[in-house]
Amino acid sequence: xxxxxxxxxxxGETVKPLGTAIIGCGSISGVHLKAIAxxxxxxxxxxxxxxxxxxxxxxxxxxxxxxxxxxEMLKREDIxxxxxxxxHYLHAPMTVDALRAGKHVLTEKPMxxxxxxxxxxLQAAQEHPEVQLGVIFQNRxxxxxxxxxxxxxxxxxxxxxxxxxxxxxxxxxxxxxxEWKGKWATEGGGVLINQAIHTLDLLQWxxxxxxxxxxxxxxxxxxxxxxVEDSAHAFIQFKNGVRAVFYATNAYGKSAPIEVELVFxxxxxxxRGDTLYLQQDDQVTVLAEPVKNDLGExxxxxxSHQYQIRDFYEHVLEGKHFWxxxxxxxxxxSLVMDIYESSRTGQKxxxx
Numbered sequence: 001x002x003x004x005x006x007x008x009x010x011x012g013e014t015v016k017p018l019g020t021a022i023i024g025c026g027s028i029s030g031v032h033l034k035a036i037a038x039x040x041x042x043x044x045x046x047x048x049x050x051x052x053x054x055x056x057x058x059x060x061x062x063x064x065x066x067x068x069x070x071x072e073m074l075k076r077e078d079i080x081x082x083x084x085x086x087x088h089y090l091h092a093p094m095t096v097d098a099l100r101a102g103k104h105v106l107t108e109k110p111m112x113x114x115x116x117x118x119x120x121x122l123q124a125a126q127e128h129p130e131v132q133l134g135v136i137f138q139n140r141x142x143x144x145x146x147x148x149x150x151x152x153x154x155x156x157x158x159x160x161x162x163x164x165x166x167x168x169x170x171x172x173x174x175x176x177x178x179e180w181k182g183k184w185a186t187e188g189g190g191v192l193i194n195q196a197i198h199t200l201d202l203l204q205w206x207x208x209x210x211x212x213x214x215x216x217x218x219x220x221x222x223x224x225x226x227x228v229e230d231s232a233h234a235f236i237q238f239k240n241g242v243r244a245v246f247y248a249t250n251a252y253g254k255s256a257p258i259e260v261e262l263v264f265x266x267x268x269x270x271x272r273g274d275t276l277y278l279q280q281d282d283q284v285t286v287l288a289e290p291v292k293n294d295l296g297e298x299x300x301x302x303x304s305h306q307y308q309i310r311d312f313y314e315h316v317l318e319g320k321h322f323w324x325x326x327x328x329x330x331x332x333x334s335l336v337m338d339i340y341e342s343s344r345t346g347q348k349x350x351x352x
Contacts, residue, residue, distance in 0.1 A: 015041070015317045017040065017041055017042055017043040018041060018042050018043070018080045018081050018104075018313060018316065018317065019042075019043055019045045019076075019078045019079040019080050019081070020036055020042045020043060020044050020045060020079065020080070020081045020082075020083065021044075021045055021046040021047065021048065021073050021076075021079045021081070021082050021083070022036070022044070022046075022047050022048070022058075022082075022083040022085055023047075023048040023049075023070045023073075023082060023083065023084055023085060023086055023094055024048070024049060024084065024085035024086035024087075024090075025047055025048075025049040025051070025054040025055055025057070025058045025085075026049075026054070026085065026086075026178075028085050028108055029047075029058065029083075029085040031305045032083050032085055032305070032309065033047075033058065033061075033062055034306075035305055035306040035309045035310075036083075036309070037062060038306070039306075039309065039310055039313065041310065041313040041314065041317060042081065042313055044062055044063075044064045045064055045065060045076065045078055045079050046059075046064050046065040046066060046073050046076070046079065047059050047062070047064060047065075047066050047067075048066065048067045048068070048069075048070045048073050049066075049068065050068055051068075052066075052068050055067065055068060070094060070097070071097065074097060074098060074101040074103065075101075079103065080103060080104060080316075081103065081104045081105075081106065081313070081316065082094075082098045082103045082104070082105050082106075083105075083106050083107075083108075084098075084105060084106070084107035084108060085108050086108075087178075087180035087181075087186055087187070088110055088112065088113045088180070088186065088187050088188050088193070088194075089112075089113045089117075089180060089185065089186040089187070089188070091107050091108070091110070091111060091112050091113075091117075091121070092111070092112040092113075092117035092118065092120050092121050093117075093120075095107050095121045095124065095133065096120055096121060096124040099121075099124045099125060099127075099128045099131055099133065100124060100128065102128070102130070102131060103131060104131045104132045104133075104134075104312075104316050105131070105132070105133050105134065106134040106135075106136065106309065106312050107121075107133070107134070107135055107136065107329075108136045109135060109136050109137060109197055109198070109201075109329070109332075109333070110188065110193050110194075110197055110333045110336065111135055111326070111329055111330060111333045112188070112333070113184075113185070113186060113187065113188030113193075114188055114337070115334065115337050118330060118333060118334075121133065121326055122326045122327065122330065125325070125326045132312075132315070132316055132321070132322050132325065133325055133326045133329075134308075134312045134315075134322045134324055134325060134329075135324050135325070135326065135328070135329025135330075135333075136305070136308060136324075137198065137201050137308075137324055137329065137332060138198075138304035138305045138307070138308045139198045139199075139201070139202060139304055140201070140202070140205060140304075140308075140324065141304040141307040141308050141311070142274050142288075142290070142304050143274070143276075143288040143289070143290070143291065144271050144274050144275065144276035144287075144288040144289075144290075145202060145205075146288075147269075147276055147287050147288045148202075148206055148260075148262060148269055148271070148276065149205070149206060151262070151264070151269060152206050152262070157264035157265065157266045157267040157269075157280070158264050158265025158266040158267075159240075159264065159265050160206070160207070160240070160242050160262060160263070160264055161241075161242065161263050161264060161265065162242060162243050162244065162245075162263045163203055163206065163207060163242065163243075163244040163245075163260070163261060163262050163263070164244060164245045164246065164259075164260070164261045165196075165199040165200065165202065165203050165244065165245075165246045165247075165248075165258075165259070165260050166199075166246075166247050166248075166258070166259040166260075167191070167195060167196045167199050167247070167248035167249070167258050168247075168248075168249055168252040168255075168256045169191070169195055169248075169249070169250050169252060169254075169255040169256070170250060170251070170252050170253060170254050170255050171191075171195075171222075171230070171250035173222065173225045176222075176225060176226050181194075181226075182222075182225065182226030182227060182228055183226075183227050183228070184227050184228060187228060189217075189228050189229065189336065189340060190217075190219075190226060190228035190229040190230055190250065191229060191230055191231065191232060191248050191249060191250045192217065192229065192232050192248060192336045192339060192340070193333075193336050195248065195250065196232070196246075196248035196336075197332055197333065197336050198258075198332075199246070199248070199258055199260065200234075200246065200332055200335050200336060200339075201331070201332030201335075202260060203236065203244050203246060203260070204236075204331055204332055204335055205331075205332075206262065207236070207238040207240075207242050207244060208238055208239060208240055208242070209238065209239040209240075209351075210236060210237065210238050210239070210335070210351055211237045211238060211239050211350065211351055212236070212237045212348050212349060212350045212351060213234055213235070213236045213237075213335065213339060213342060213348070213349050214234065214235050214342050214347075214348040214349070215232060215233060215234030215235070215246075215338075215339035215340075215342045215343055216232065216233055216234075216342075216343045217229035217231065217232040217339070217340065217343045218230075218231050218232070219231070220249070220251045221250075221251035222250075222251075230249060230250040230251050231248065231249040231250070231251055232246075232247070232248050232249075232339060232343075233245070233246060233247045233248075234246045234339050234342075236335075257272045257273035258271070258272075258273065259271065259272055266280065267279060267280035268280075269287070273290065274288075274289070275288070275289050275290060276288040276289075308324070
């Protein structure tokens with residue numbers, strides 16, 4: 001692999017690229033690997049997977065070392081950043097070990113498989129302020145998401161009144177052949193924690209501080225195949241008076257474009273896929289469109305993985321605190337967990 005001796009950050013400062021390792025060589029790792037290969041701020045040093053053939057294949061393709069034991073990789077002083085692309089139940093222990101080893105960590109969503117595991121990550125990050133913990137919520141970087149947040153913050157269309165988020169996708173039995181998926185202990189849930197967490201995160205990011213959530217989950221199409229839910233709905237209330245309704249399922253006949261709607265006093269913003277429409281005065285105009293990319297099968301929405309990964313490295317190299325850190329990444333994850341709890345108890349979850 002070609003050596004990168006120095007490069008410049010957004011601020012113009014000349015810096016040495018950060019040595020990088022990726023743990024987990026499954027499908028989502030391809031997005032990270034391609035993003036790192038095109039990022040002058042990083043130099044891929046190693047990949048890790050307990051499946052040696054997967055690790056060997058990735059290492060050969062990207063010209064780096066490989067390991068089957070991530071703890072051996074963590075001993076390397078030339079690796080400063082670790083990406084976690086493993087099963088949900090492995091995110092927390094691997095993140096904690098990496099932080100303790102003095103590595104910056106960028107972990108895929110969700111943070112963990114339950115709140116207790118996620119809290120160990122937050123605690124480790126607090127105990128090691130010299131390194132950073134970032135959580136992947138790449139859809140916040142979509143042009144459509146940025147424009148929606150701008151509309152909320154600026155008040156250009158008046159106050160936000162209500163929102164809805166709809167995810168209608170398909171996942172058949174074959175999707176759950178991976179041993180950790182479809183189980184509470186290892187995946188932590190189903191459609192909510194795996195697919196719809198991005199849309200829930202956008203709703204809470206746009207709506208602000210929540211006052212309550214009430215939700216229900218069910219397994220409508222995969223009984224006997226998975227323990228977890230394939231469908232869910234929720235009603236969310238916010239401190240500013242905004243209310244949101246949410247529905248997600250993996251039981252649809254195909255994976256349709258995600259829909260998000262924001263109703264303001266003077267206009268409505270409607271997102272379908274990653275195209276954002278403005279409906280105002282009986283006219284419809286396009287406010288934002290998706291950006292094309294070649295990051296692979298998991299790049300459903302634009303180039304946003306690439307944007308978030310670059311942003312994380314720029315923050316680390318410039319010594320600035322990354323904005324989607326542990327506590328920020330915990331918000332969308334915690335909302336998922338609270339919907340599960342609400343469904344289990346039949347009660348509304350009320351926030352202090």
